[in-house]
Amino acid sequence: MQGVIGAFVELDSTVHAIEELKKRNFREITIYSPAPRHELEEAVAAGPSKVRRFTLIGGLMGLSFGYWIPIWISDYWPLVVGGKPVASWVPYTIIGFELMVLIGSLSTVAGMFALARIPRLTLTVGYDPRFSHSDYGVWVAAGPDRSLEASDVLRRNGAVEVRNER
């Protein structure tokens, strides 16, 4: 993919560059930052993460599985003690709860991996080690016809380095 990457040292410059790029109808913008920042999140305005769906589905599956295991075991190998029911839901709630947490947590992580597209084998075009250190990066997809315009926006908003990447 062809585009332009700009490196910034200041947070507000980065936000201004994102806003101007969006105003000029650049659609594919990726921001790199050493830490999550609300200002960048708001400038990108990407909407809430869908990780919550994985959490809910995983949690419900874990809960059902956690009740099903002891009920099936008790039914298969009944231990009748003191006239109590073979399948007693009260003690099985412990196993149900633990498996809800276990499978819910693991599916949350799986959801995060799927949505954030990790693990990835190679770092993508435009990534620079300084973005994990202290600088901010704005990568914008732009064909040859718009790369000059994108570079100009990034420079005007305070990018300390701008380069074309493909």
Add this chain to the structure above:
Amino acid sequence: MATMVPPREERVLRQNVPSASNRLPGVKNYAQVDREIVGTLRPTLGWFALLGTAILCLLIGISTWMYQIHEGLGAAGYHPPVMWGVYIVTFVFWVGIGHAGTLISAILYLFRAGFRTTIYRASEAMTVFAVMTAGLFPILHLGRPWKFFWLIPYPNWRLIWPNPKSPLVWDVFAILTYLTVSATFFFIGLIPDIAVLRDQEKNPIRKRIYAALALGWRNSDNEWRHFTRAYLFLAAFATPLVLSVHSVVSFDFAMALTPGWHATIFPPYFVAGAIFSGIGMVFTIIIPLRKFFKLEHYVTINDLDAAAKLCLFTSMVVGLAYLTEFQVAWMSGNRVEQEYFWNRVFGQWTWAAWIMLICNMVLPLSLFSQKLRRNTSWLFALSIFINIGMWFERFVIVIPSLSHEFEPWQWGGYHPTWVDYNILLGSFGWFFMWFLLFIRQLPVMAIAEIKEIVQPRWRRHHDDSHDLDVQVIDPTLTLGDD
């Protein structure tokens, strides 16, 4: 999430929510954070000496275990009627230690307690290694340890299943879930920091290892968006899990018809004790760490003061539980129960009970003094007393009950042998070996979260000395954004 972008003139610096109440005036910029925290990864002679000592202790424990397997469990001081001894005491002790890490990383995260930011990584590592240590003890306690997997419900050729109404089976589910979830939570939080190490590492082999562990993390907005949300949900899952795990451990005792054990107070009593002992161990680890790595400007006196208040609070909850136990026995009218508690405090086990009461109830009251809460030497000394006191708390719970049950023929004594002591020593060696390896391979503090506290560079305020003048929005106003 808000979608409106304010005009440039009105833009203000907005503190990130989880770290909102924390300030690190000694940390000026992101480069300093990377330099100082990544700088802790260089091994020193002192570190090698400590690691060697830990491995030696572990080897003593392993060789003693081999001796015990050859000789049988009798070598470990088990003698009827006391058939649960130091191993079960130490199992509960290490599970308890493992609770503070998740309390600090998950529960305090949900409560937006900023002081957790600089201490949670070391506490999480402590949790994972403590639960790994605890998990060894039920196996050490088995006469045939190679049959430990019989507790897991798996399809076997005779189709015999464990009893799911047994607290021991609940324990298997609870401990394995806790180990898996706390290790996952620990690793997920590490990913962005490992990416920092990957980008700064010069050694090609270490760089490749860090690159594999960082999973190709790039710090992009898409990754941060899903990461922060997943972290929040993991914290929300881990919070009730912390409370459930030690409740389940307490059921190992409370479900039995044994004097002193069969009590409904046990789950909250155990949970409070676990958190209290875990905070004690956090002090034992964090205070030397901040001194030797020269990180006093990260783990500030204010952070230690806040953690000490939490320690004082949990100590008082634990103290209340001790007194409630006595009161319940006194008011029950049950002579066996009353005799048991009398025997615990003024009879056969008086020495152990008073070590417990003084270390866990009396000495922590010193934390009402602000001067002592801010004195690191006292906090460290107190943490050692708390560790000792909490080990004896579990001793006092396990041994006196089994040695003084309903009938006189069930009364007896208990004397741990050198086998018990060596394996206890080995468990400390195992725990500290992992912890020492961790602090030289991975960052002991969360680099990305500390960067959230540090003021970012701002075009309107090039002069760093004015950074704190930037207007900060009240963080509580952001809670309903998404």
